[in-house]
Amino acid sequence: MSQELLAEEAKVNLRTIQRIENNESEPRGKTLNLICDALKVNVEDIVEYGKKTDQTFLVVLHLSVLSFLVIPLGNILIPLILWVNKKDKIIGLKEAGANLLNFQIFWCIVTYCLFIGYAFLKIMHISGFTILIYSAMFLVLINIILSVLFAIISRKKMSKNLYPTIVKLIK
Template identity: 50%
Template sequence: MNNLNLSVRVKELRNRKGFSQEMLAEESSLSLRTIQRIENDETVPRGDTLRRLAVALNTSPDDIIDWKIQEDQSYLRSMSLSALWFLIFPLLGIIIPLTMWMQKKDKLKSVNELGVSMLNFQITWTFFFTTILLFLLIVKSGSEWNFLSLLVLFSPIIILYIYNFIVIISNTIRISKNQDFKFRPSLPLIRK
């Protein structure tokens, strides 16, 4: 996190409240020097200091630190790659990214957008996968199974798997290059 943003944020919140540095020190039971160090970008408030500032400024610690400013490319890449669990079991391609999204959606920049886009894509993919699989099982029920008929009937499933894999990998590369991600096609089931 950029500490300069934090120092500016503390000054902003203090000014909105109409406090001088001395008044904020008194209200928060912190020393004037601590307030000055925070606002001069010499220190970052943590733990009890952060809690005291939040109480004095009538806000939450998250509002002071403004976690949404943080950007963690490695988390975004990991979250994108987590959808590859669909290779083991299709629902894992939804559950694992959903868990990662829920943990950081309001704390890291772009996680909410990536999570919504990726989950809508994975849910759509799983719906198509399940529909085609059920259709193939109904069509083939009672028939004799041989290698050629299996290959022909299950080629749409294989194509869906390959497409999902390519979409995940290409979007992970795009995230690494700070480009916009494109998980398509997807039904807009989850919204920001």
């Protein structure tokens, strides 16, 4: 892309683009956002103010999901606490954590609805819906497998979006 085209698409002065390219100046907030929008790049991918890579923390984040086996809603609460404390300090954690939390929220809603539905039908002495409890247990198993699998993948390489994005509540 030419400097002229970039300046036009970013709605900034051509001289500003030239100064940035020649390292005569650094783009500030709004200018940087406009240039990144024009280039269709995320600002975080370019600017890493004090951020570091930490594969071990990503592994811990993925494995923290398993806390749901001991703590109700632990698969949301523990990763949320970890994510909020470090999302601006570790490269890729903001997206990976948001992706993980969105999946876990959706997973909780579906799984708990199946458990509650089964319990309600059992209390009402309505039979024939054991598929609900088997489906819920299958989802529990899937969540355990995905957590361990994604922890292993995160250990080997940096990957932001491992969990399937079904509902995007956290950005």
